Amino acid sequence: MISVKIKTRMKAYLFLLLVSVCAINCSKSGSVKPDPVTPPVVPPPTDTYKDPAAYGTPFAAVPESKDAVIYEVNLRAFSQEANLKGLQNRLDSIKDLGANVIWLMPIYPVGVLKSAGGLGSPYSVKDYNAVNPEFGTLADLRTVVDEAHKRGMAVILDWVANHTSWDNAWISNKAWYQQDSNGNIISPVGTNWADVAALNYNNAAMRIAMIRAMKYWVLTANVDGYRCDAIDFIPTDFWQQAIDTLKKFNTRKLVLLGEGSKKEQFTAGFQFNYAFEFYDKLKGIFAETQAPSALFTANTNEYNALPAGAIKLRYITNHDVTSSDGSAIDIYKGKQGSLAAFVLAAYMNGSPLIYNGQEVGCPKKIDFFKHDPIDWTTNPDITAEYKKIIALRRASEAIKTGALTTYGNTNVIAFEKKAGTDDVLVLVNAKNSVFSYDIPAVLQNTTWKNAYTNAAVTLATSRQMQPFEYVVLKK
Numbered sequence: 001m002i003s004v005k006i007k008t009r010m011k012a013y014l015f016l017l018l019v020s021v022c023a024i025n026c027s028k029s030g031s032v033k034p035d036p037v038t039p040p041v042v043p044p045p046t047d048t049y050k051d052p053a054a055y056g057t058p059f060a061a062v063p064e065s066k067d068a069v070i071y072e073v074n075l076r077a078f079s080q081e082a083n084l085k086g087l088q089n090r091l092d093s094i095k096d097l098g099a100n101v102i103w104l105m106p107i108y109p110v111g112v113l114k115s116a117g118g119l120g121s122p123y124s125v126k127d128y129n130a131v132n133p134e135f136g137t138l139a140d141l142r143t144v145v146d147e148a149h150k151r152g153m154a155v156i157l158d159w160v161a162n163h164t165s166w167d168n169a170w171i172s173n174k175a176w177y178q179q180d181s182n183g184n185i186i187s188p189v190g191t192n193w194a195d196v197a198a199l200n201y202n203n204a205a206m207r208i209a210m211i212r213a214m215k216y217w218v219l220t221a222n223v224d225g226y227r228c229d230a231i232d233f234i235p236t237d238f239w240q241q242a243i244d245t246l247k248k249f250n251t252r253k254l255v256l257l258g259e260g261s262k263k264e265q266f267t268a269g270f271q272f273n274y275a276f277e278f279y280d281k282l283k284g285i286f287a288e289t290q291a292p293s294a295l296f297t298a299n300t301n302e303y304n305a306l307p308a309g310a311i312k313l314r315y316i317t318n319h320d321v322t323s324s325d326g327s328a329i330d331i332y333k334g335k336q337g338s339l340a341a342f343v344l345a346a347y348m349n350g351s352p353l354i355y356n357g358q359e360v361g362c363p364k365k366i367d368f369f370k371h372d373p374i375d376w377t378t379n380p381d382i383t384a385e386y387k388k389i390i391a392l393r394r395a396s397e398a399i400k401t402g403a404l405t406t407y408g409n410t411n412v413i414a415f416e417k418k419a420g421t422d423d424v425l426v427l428v429n430a431k432n433s434v435f436s437y438d439i440p441a442v443l444q445n446t447t448w449k450n451a452y453t454n455a456a457v458t459l460a461t462s463r464q465m466q467p468f469e470y471v472v473l474k475k
Contacts, residue, residue, distance in 0.1 A: 051215060055142060056222035062154045062253040063100045065271040065311050066400045068351045069390055070257070071099035074319055074368050075107070075135050076119065078356050082371045084131075084140040088147055093376070095151045097359055097383070098390030101255055102148055103227045105319060105368065106158045107135050111165020113195045118369035122158075123229060124165040124195045128213035141221050154224035156255050157217055161210055162233045163188055163196035171197060176206035188233065201235050211242045218249060225255035228270075232260040236268050243269030257313060266310040275302055275312035275350055282316065282341055283325065285413075285430050286332045292413045292430045296406045299349055314350035316341045317358055322366050329363045333432055336468040339385050340428050343470045344413060346389055347399050347426050359386040388452045392472065398422035407440045412465065414440070423475035424451065429465040437463050448473035 071094050079086025084107075094102060106122035109132045114120035119134065131138050145155045170176055177185040178198040188198040199206060217223050231239060239258070246254060247269070257272040258265050265273050281298040284290030302312050315321070316338065317328045325331050328338040338361060346352040357366060361379035366372050393399050402419035412435065413428045425448060429435055439459050448457045451472040465471070 049212065052219050054219045054222075056146065058222065058249075058252040059149045059154060059224055061149075061152055062224050062255060065255075065309065065351070067394065068101050068255065068272070068311075069099045069394065070101045070103055070313070070351065070353045071097070072103045072105065072318060072353060072355045074105050074356055074366065076122075076368055076370065077366045077372045077374050080373050082373065083134070084136040084144050088140075088144050090376075091144070091147055091151055091153070095153060096387070097354070098387060098394060099354060100152065100394075101154045101156060101224075103156050103257070103353075104158060106160055107131055107141065108160075109133070111167050111195060113166050114369075118367070119371070121195060121369060123160050124163075125160050126165045126168050128164075128168075128210075129216050138221065145222050149222075154255055156225040156227055156257065157223050159214060159226040159228045160230075161199070161228060161238075162230045163193065163198050165195065166197050168197075170199075170206070170209070173206070176200055176203050176209075201238050207238055207241065210238075211245050214242060214246065215249075218246065218252065218254070224253070225257075227257040227259065229259050231258040231265060231270075231273070232262060236262065236264045239265065239268040239270065263306055263310075266307045271309070272311045272313045272351060275314045277302055278312065278314055278345075278350070279316070279321070282344060283331055286337055286341060288431075292411065293408055295344065295348070295413055296408075296415075299404070303349060312350040313353055314345040314348070315353040315355070316345050318353060318355045319366070319368050322355065323368065326365050327361075327363050328358050329361050330365075333468070335361050335379065335382055337432065339382065339389075340430070340468040340470045342386070343389055343426065343472065344428055346393050347417070347424070347472070348415060349404055352390070352393065354386070359383050392424075392451050396422055396424055396474070398424045398474075407443070409437065411435045412437045421475070425471075425473040427463075427465070427471040427473075429467065429469045432467045434467060435465050437465050439463060448475060 073087060075084065075087060076082050079090060106125060108128060109126040109130050110120040110122060111124040111126045113124070131141055148155045164170055171185070174185065176199060178200045180186050185197050187193050187196060201207065214226065243256060256270045258270040260273045261276050262273070277298040278295065281290050281294040285292055285295060316332065328341070329335060332338040332341045342352070357374040359382065360374070360376055361382040362374050363378070366374070398417040398419040402417035402422065402424070405416040405418070407414035407416070411429060411431050413430050415426055417424045425443070427437065429437070439461055443459050444461050446459050448459065449455065450457055451474040457473055
C-alpha cells in the first residue's frame with residue numbers, strides 16, 4: 001500500500017507538470033506571429049501609345065512598281081532656297097521630266113556632331129519625328145506632298161534605320177545601341193561614320209519605337225512610303241516586321257525602296273532594291289575597264305532567282321555616287337556618254353533613278369553636306385533628251401516588263417525587249433569612237449521606226465555608229 005507521503009509527492013509532481021504545460025501554452029498563444037505580408041501586385045506600365053491622327057486622303061495614283069520613275073531630291077542643292085518651299089516651286093519641272101515618284105533625302109533635324117563639316121550629314125538623325133528647321137516645317141512638308149499628289153506624283157521619305165546622331169534622345173536608352181566589350185556605344189562597324197551611333201536590333205523596344213516613327217510620317221504628312229538607307233546592315237526580319245505593320249494601313253499603297261542587295265529583302269516586302277553590280281559594270285564599261293558584255297552578266301546576276309515582280313533600281317548616279325565618283329558628265333566622258341548610259345539604265349530590266357541635276361548635265365560634284373545649288377539653265381538639250389527617253393519608257397510595256405534578248409558585241413551593247421506586239425531594239429555604242437556595227441543576222445533587213453521620231457529605219461548588214469551614239473527602234 002502506497003504511503004501517504006508518496007501520494008502527497010505524486011500530487012505535487014502532477015501539479016507542477018500541469019502548471020508547466022499551462023505556462024508553455026500561454027507563452028505560445030501570446031507569441032503567435034502574424035502571416036507574412038504579401039507585397040502589393042504592381043501592374044506592368046501601360047502602353048499609352050496611339051497612332052497620330054491621319055492627315056489628308058491617301059494618294060490613289062501611286063504608280064505600280066513597274067511604272068515607277070524615281071526622282072531623288074537633295075534639298076540643299078535643288079533650289080536657291082534650299083528648303084521645302086524651293087522644292088514646291090519646282091514641282092512642275094519634275095512632273096514635266098516624266099518622273100512619278102519623288103524621293104526626298106532625309107528631312108529630319110541633324111545631330112550637332114558634324115564630322116563631315118558644313119551643315120552635317122542628313123543621315124545623322126537627331127529626331128525621327130520632326131522636320132529640320134533648315135528645310136521648313138511640317139506644314140511645308142504637307143504642302144509639298146499635297147502639291148505633288150495634285151500633279152500625279154507620289155512622295156517617299158529617306159529613312160535612316162541603321163543609326164542615329166549621338167544627341168538623339170534615344171541615346172539615353174543605352175540598350176537600344178550597339179556597344180563594345182567595355183559597354184561603350186559605338187559607330188556602325190566597318191564604316192568611318194563617326195557622327196552616328198549604331199542601333200541594336202536585338203532590342204525589341206527599339207524596334208517598336210522605330211516602326212512607330214515610320215508610321216508617324218505616313219499618317220501626319222500623308223507620304224507614300226520610304227527609301228530605306230543601308231538596309232543590308234539591318235536584320236531582314238526587322239524589315240518584315242516593319243513592312244507588315246505599315247501594310248495594315250490597307251487603304252494606302254506604299255512605295256518601298258531599299259538601299260540593299262539581298263534577295264530576301266523582296267520577301268520582306270520591298271518592291272525595289274539597288275542594282276549595285278549593274279552600276280559598277282556600267283561605270284567600268286565607259287572607263288574601258290570592262291567589256292560591254294559585262295552589263296548583261298550583271299543583269300543576269302541581279303535578277304537570278306528573284307521573286308516575281310521584284311525590281312532593281314537602275315542608276316547612273318545618285319547622291320553617294322556624285323560624292324565619290326563625280327558627276328555623270330565625269331563618269332561617262334561627257335554629255336553624250338551620260339545620255340547613252342542613262343538609256344541603258346532606263347531600258348534594261350529595272351526602274352530608273354534620276355538624281356537632281358543629272359537631267360541638265362550638272363558638271364559639279366554636288367556636296368550634300370552643304371548648300372550647293374544646281375544651275376538649272378545648264379544644257380537644255382540634255383533635258384529635252386531625258387524627256388524623250390523617259391516618255392518612251394513610260395509608254396512601252398516591252399521596256400518595262402518585256403522579255404530580254406541580248407546580242408553580244410565587243411563595242412556595242414545591243415538588246416531587244418518584247419511584250420506581245422510591243423517590240424523595242426536598243427543599240428548603244430559604248431566607245432568614244434566611231435564604230436561600224438555588224439547587225440546580227442536575225443535582225444538584218446528588218447524594218448523598224450525610230451522610237452523618238454517615228455522615222456522609218458531598215459537595218460541592213462552593218463551600221464556606222466558615232467561615239468556613244470544610242471539608237472532606239474520600235475516595231
